[in-house]
Amino acid sequence: MTTAPTAPAPVSPPTTAWRDALTAVVALLLPVVCVGCGTPDRALCRGCHTLLRELPGRTRLVAGVRLDAAFEYEGTVRTLLLEWKLRGRSDVVGPLTARTGALVRAALAAAPGAVVVRVPPSRRGARRRGFDPVVSVLRRAGLRRTPALRRLPVHPTAADPADVVAARAGGGQKERTALERVAATVGSLSAAALADGLRGRDVVLVDDVVTTGVTMAEAVRAVRAVGGRPVRCVAVASVEV
Structure with missing residues (x-):
């Protein structure tokens, strides 16, 4: 009886093989788990990479301008962003910055000659993190030098209603109601x-x-206010409202 030949085991591409070997060595020295699902030995496992690729983006209007967000701010995306912004985990956000960078490039293709401007982080967030996440996003889009708007202190005045005074006087955005955020x-x-x-x-x-x-x-x-024409807004993630 003739035995059917056994199919050879698939061989990983050299790049993948080297990466897997390096990951195994690093895992011995610095044990890690996937930020998304807890799988050991990888900061972001292949399954979570695949999940992120399959997640839809989001489009909405802000002040009459189209906003393209690469992701909805929930689940694994929210976890990755918090790890990045609160703990400086730049090793887990490649898929987020890659897709957002692609949206920036698409916006520029739709409006040739447009200027890319960064929305700056809050002063509190900038001091806490020591970096601007938007800079990393724009680097993935091939943009290394982009201007940013300037943050101005907004102080309450005697003419402001009591709720506006309270909103502008204290607390971060997360502690404020929607109306207080607008006022502040x-x-x-x-x-x-x-x-x-x-x-x-x-x-x-x-x-x-x-x-x-x-x-x-x-x-x-x-x-x-200075005569510019905002034609597109881009973000890594957007909260459904």
């Missing part, structure tokens, strides 16, 4: 230093996470 954000961003480069030009605004949209709306207002 209006007038907090300026494009005055970029006026000469933005006046009469299309502008693509980029941020990391858009929640209520009030910060992005303030960025749109600031650009319009």
Whole structure:
């Protein structure tokens, strides 16, 4: 009786084989688990990579401008972003920055000659993290030097209603209601230093996470105030509202 030949075992491409070997060595020295599902030995396992590729993006309007978000801010995406922003885990966000960078490139293709402008992090967030996540996103898009809007202190005045005074006087955005966020954000961003480069030009605004949209709306207002034309907003993730 003739025995059917046994199919040879699949051979991993050299690059994958080297990467797997390196991962195994690192895991012996610095044991890690997947941020997404807890699988040992990888900061982000292949299964979670696949899951991220299959997740849909999100499109919404902010101040009348189209916002393209690479992901919905939930589940594994939320976990990865928190690990990145709170613990500096840049090793787990490659899929997030890659897709967001592609959205930036698509926005520029749709508006040739547009200027990319970063929405700056809050002063508190910048001090805590020591880096700007949007810079990493733009590097994935091939943009290494992009201007940012300027954050301005917004102080309560005697003419402000009591709720506006309370909103502007204390607490971070997470502790505020939606109305308090609006009150605390209006007038907090300026494009005055970029006026000469933005006046009469299309502008693509980029941020990391858009929640209520009030910060992005303030960025749109600031650009319009100096004669720029916001044509697209891009974010890593957006909260469904």
